[in-house]
Amino acid sequence: MSELRMENLVARYGKVTALDRLNLTIKDGELVTLLGPSGCGKTTTLRSVSGFLKPDEGNIYIGHRNITDIPPEKRGIGLVFQNYALWPHMTVFQNLAFGLELRKVPLEEIRKKVRSVLSIVKLEGYEDRYPRQLSGGQQQRVALARAIILEPDILLLDEPLSNLDALLREQMRFEIAQIHKRLGITTLYVTHDQTEAMVISDRIVIMKDGKVMQDGRPEEIYLRPTNRFVAGFMGTTTFLEGTVQTIQGDSCMLKTFEGWELRGIACGGVTPGTKASAAVRPEAVEVLYSPIGAVSGKTPAENSFEAEVDSSYFTGEVIDYHFRLGSSFIRVRGDTKRILKPGDKVTVRIDPDRLPIVPAESI
Amino acid sequence: MKLNYRPILIKTFELVLLVLSFLIIFGPMSSLFLWSIAQKWYWPHPLPQEISFAYWKQALGIEKSLAIGAVSIVPAFFLSLGIAIVTVIIAMALAIPAGYALAKYKIPFGTFVMFLFLMPNAFPQQPIFVNVLQMFTRLGLAGTVPGVIIVHILVGLVFGVWITSATFRSIPPSMEEAARSVGASAPVAFFRITLPLAAPGLLASSVFVFITSLDEFTGTFFVGLPFVHTLPLTLYSSSGYNMQFASVIALILLIPSILFMFLIQRVLKAEYVGGMG
Numbered sequence: 001m002s003e004l005r006m007e008n009l010v011a012r013y014g015k016v017t018a019l020d021r022l023n024l025t026i027k028d029g030e031l032v033t034l035l036g037p038s039g040c041g042k043t044t045t046l047r048s049v050s051g052f053l054k055p056d057e058g059n060i061y062i063g064h065r066n067i068t069d070i071p072p073e074k075r076g077i078g079l080v081f082q083n084y085a086l087w088p089h090m091t092v093f094q095n096l097a098f099g100l101e102l103r104k105v106p107l108e109e110i111r112k113k114v115r116s117v118l119s120i121v122k123l124e125g126y127e128d129r130y131p132r133q134l135s136g137g138q139q140q141r142v143a144l145a146r147a148i149i150l151e152p153d154i155l156l157l158d159e160p161l162s163n164l165d166a167l168l169r170e171q172m173r174f175e176i177a178q179i180h181k182r183l184g185i186t187t188l189y190v191t192h193d194q195t196e197a198m199v200i201s202d203r204i205v206i207m208k209d210g211k212v213m214q215d216g217r218p219e220e221i222y223l224r225p226t227n228r229f230v231a232g233f234m235g236t237t238t239f240l241e242g243t244v245q246t247i248q249g250d251s252c253m254l255k256t257f258e259g260w261e262l263r264g265i266a267c268g269g270v271t272p273g274t275k276a277s278a279a280v281r282p283e284a285v286e287v288l289y290s291p292i293g294a295v296s297g298k299t300p301a302e303n304s305f306e307a308e309v310d311s312s313y314f315t316g317e318v319i320d321y322h323f324r325l326g327s328s329f330i331r332v333r334g335d336t337k338r339i340l341k342p343g344d345k346v347t348v349r350i351d352p353d354r355l356p357i358v359p360a361e362s363i
Numbered sequence: 364m365k366l367n368y369r370p371i372l373i374k375t376f377e378l379v380l381l382v383l384s385f386l387i388i389f390g391p392m393s394s395l396f397l398w399s400i401a402q403k404w405y406w407p408h409p410l411p412q413e414i415s416f417a418y419w420k421q422a423l424g425i426e427k428s429l430a431i432g433a434v435s436i437v438p439a440f441f442l443s444l445g446i447a448i449v450t451v452i453i454a455m456a457l458a459i460p461a462g463y464a465l466a467k468y469k470i471p472f473g474t475f476v477m478f479l480f481l482m483p484n485a486f487p488q489q490p491i492f493v494n495v496l497q498m499f500t501r502l503g504l505a506g507t508v509p510g511v512i513i514v515h516i517l518v519g520l521v522f523g524v525w526i527t528s529a530t531f532r533s534i535p536p537s538m539e540e541a542a543r544s545v546g547a548s549a550p551v552a553f554f555r556i557t558l559p560l561a562a563p564g565l566l567a568s569s570v571f572v573f574i575t576s577l578d579e580f581t582g583t584f585f586v587g588l589p590f591v592h593t594l595p596l597t598l599y600s601s602s603g604y605n606m607q608f609a610s611v612i613a614l615i616l617l618i619p620s621i622l623f624m625f626l627i628q629r630v631l632k633a634e635y636v637g638g639m640g
Contacts, residue, residue, distance in 0.1 A: 052540055072543040079544035085537035089559050098555070099545030143541075150545060 002063055002153035002186050003028050004049065009058035011044050011210070018044040019055065020210035026203075031180050031187040033197040036207035037233070042190045044210070046158050049188060051075050062153050078147030078185070080157040084139045086131040092118075092142050093127035099150045117145045120179060137168045144176070148183060155180075155187040161196060173199045194234055198222070206230050224356060226268035231279035231358050238330045239277040241360060244270050252357045254278055258326040263303055264355030275360035282320075282333040284354035288347040289338060303352055307332075309344045323348060392617070398610035422611040436597055436612055443594040444619075446508065447576040450515040454523045454572045457516070459565065462527030463557075467536070477528070480521045492585040499586055506590040514582035515575070522571035530564025531557070570623045577619055 004026040011019040018041045026032045034042035047053035049060055051072030059068045067075050086095050093114055100110045118124050121141040131139055140160060147155060160176070161169045177200040180187055191197055197204050198218045206213040206221060206229075214221055214230045225231035232239070242256040244266075252266035254276055262278055270276045288304070307323040307330070314320075318333040321340065325348070332348065334340060398404075399418055401411035420426040424435030465473055483491060495514065496505055504510035534557060542552035558565075580595045587593065592600075598612040 050540070050544065052543075071548070072540070073546045073548055077544060079541060081537045081541060083535060083537055085535065085541040087538060087541070087556055087560070098542070098547075102546045102551065146541070146545065 003061075004154050004186055004188065005061040006045070006049070007059045007061070009045070009048055009055045009060070011041075011048060011053065011055045018210050019048070019058075022058070022210065022212065024205060024212065024215075026186055026188055028186055029184040030202045031177075031189060031200060032203045032205060033189045033191060033201040034205050034207055035191060035194060035197045035233075036213075038192065040207040041210035042192075042207050043158065045207075046156055046188065046190050049154070050077055050079055050156055076150075076153045078150065078152035078155045080140075080143050080147045080155070080160045082159040082162055084131070084136075084143045084163075086139055086142055086146070088131050090130075091127065092123070092129050092131070092134075095131070095142060096146050096149050099146070103150075113149055117149045120148070120182070121145045122175075136164050137172065140164065140172065144179070148179075148185065153186065155185045157187065157189045159191055160189075162191070162193070169193075169196070176200055206233060223354070224265070224267050225279065225358055228277050228279075228358050228360065231267075231277070231356055235279075235281045236331050237279045237281055238328070240280060240325070240328055240330065241275065241277050244272050244274055244276045244357070247272055251352070252276075254357050256326070256328075260305060260326070261302075262350070262355070262357075263352040264350075264357040265353065267356045268358045270357055270359050276357050277360045278350075279356045279358060280330045280350060281354065282331050284351040285330065285332045286349045286351065287332060287334050287340075288349060289340075301349065303355070304347055304349045307346055307348045309340045309342050309346065311342055312340060314339075392614075395610045395613050398606050399614055401607055418605075418607040418611050422608060422615070436594065436615065439592050439594045439597040440615065442508075442592065443577055446512055446515060446593060447573050449512050450519060450576040451569045451573045453512070454516045454519050455527075455565065455569050458520060458523030458527045458568065458572075461524050462529075463531050463553075465524070465528040466531035477525065480524045483517045484521055488581040489585075492582045495582070496585045505586055506588070508587075508591055511583050511587040511591050511593070514586050515579050518579055518582060519572035519575040522575060523568050526564060526568035526571065527561075530561045530568070533564070534560050567627050570627055574620050574623060577616065 006022055006024045009019045009022040010017070020041075022041070022045060024032075024045070034045060036042050044053060048055045051067070051070065055068070059066055061067065062076070087098070090098070096114045096117060097110045100113060105113075114127060115124070118126060121144055123138060123141050123145070126134070126138070126142075131142070134142065140163075144160070147157075157176070161172050164172060173196055176189075180200070189197075189200065201218055203216065204218055204221045205215045208229055213233075214226050216224075221230060222234050225234060228239070231237055240254075240256055240262060242254040242262065245253040245255050245261070247253075247266050247270070250265050252264050252270060254262045254264060256262055264278050305325055307325045310322040310324045310329060312319055312321045312334075314336075317336075319336060319339060321332040321334055323330050323332050323346075330348070340346065397411060400414045400416060402415040402417060403413035404411035417426065422436045424437045427435075461476075464470060465477065470476060478485075492514070495517075499505040499510050499513075504513065538556055538560060539549075539552045542556045543549070547555065578595060579593075580599065583591065583593050583596055584599075587596065594612060594616055598609055598616065601608045601612065
């Protein structure tokens, strides 16, 4: 049983609080991603777990073993670094064998293990290469192999893909997810790339200022953010502000400052009468290419508003628009079949099932 | 077909530059060599009228001569070599832990400590070593080989500590951390990972300490005389009387330096290839 548990972790750098009573449990075999902007405490969390940073308060457990005061080499944790951290004076074989040698594993067994772990990361036959003879992606695979060869209880990955180019990064995402599925090691993954987090995680933990902002499955985090920070951090979000009028079950009615009524999903415990923000994502906005009066006369359909094109950016796959909606702006994506010019008047309809409404003040 | 003169011009320019720098570096040395074999050389002749290797033979102790300043320099050479080797060993034994600590940990007044090592070279040396002599006389170290070694360590430690700490600084902390994560204790991680990675830089810094010790004059003059005659001191005492003999010593002093320059160049190249640069 190798569950990783952090209890009330506090870490301070001088006056800055990097971790503010952090509580986090990663269940056996789970892959959890720490996601957040730089300085949110995700790296501090990782360094506390790996043992290179002593938290000022709190405890860390692997299963029932309290590892808070145990030195890094005795924690049974595999580490993958952003800069790979392969030892340049050793071959791939020597890099992988180092930990086994320290454990006095017989050479024959070391050879077998190195072969098997290289086949997992798809680098069979690379034993005698030096790290400098490998590409960035291959080096990262060796680093991953080195971290799993000792069959650790916990695997920690610190932005392992951020030094790779975009194409390779996308491919490695799936591979890491597959390797995790195959080996089932309890894994803590740190990244600032939300797509990466979405693809590989069982659970995502969004952090800000050393605190957990939300903890949930990827689709929960994205579709049901519980606060304005998470809603804004995930996706290409623009906000429409207003006051909550009524709540019926999941459904929430927001009255914007212009007096428009906007239906969405009540998230994060919004209550009637309080200020709230509707998180508009481009994929939830449908563009009807005619002004509102021409569609439905005087009574517009639910969540439909007249908007004016403010600016447009051609990206190839889609066109990125900024629409002016009363006093606010929203970001919208349109297809390239019909290109709108700034100043064009259109009708937008925002899908109420994909419009999270969260409390206006961020935590 | 039109001939492209550009590459030819560039190559010619490079050649001229190469010859010039060769002359600048080896020109003065060639005069040293001429002097060392000049048996007879009177003004206004541009080259010696009579050449022989008599002075080399004297210097190397093969022949004995009664000329002033003509002594065998073999004992002085081995004394200098011995002092330099002991100096390197002790200085590096101090510099490696100091450089590592300065690179890895936040030492209070770290910059101040770094400048402390610079001090023996930052001030005029005579006043410093006159002071050292007084102190060493009280301690019974004046005129002794250990006294001279201590002076050489003081002078050389700046290269030792500065280059060593820069070397350790250039190794990412994740190298050691990766070793810790696969079960290496801190000392094992240091000796198996950091030390081999730092080896080129450590070698370069010990070469600097070595050459500094081999060439050290001022400190040895004050602290070592009249009993400790290193090669530079022998050179000094003969140069006034016997130019040929002084030239021989000067050339012999050059040999280790040139050898080590080649060594440094090779090592630094390896370091560059290793991606540590």
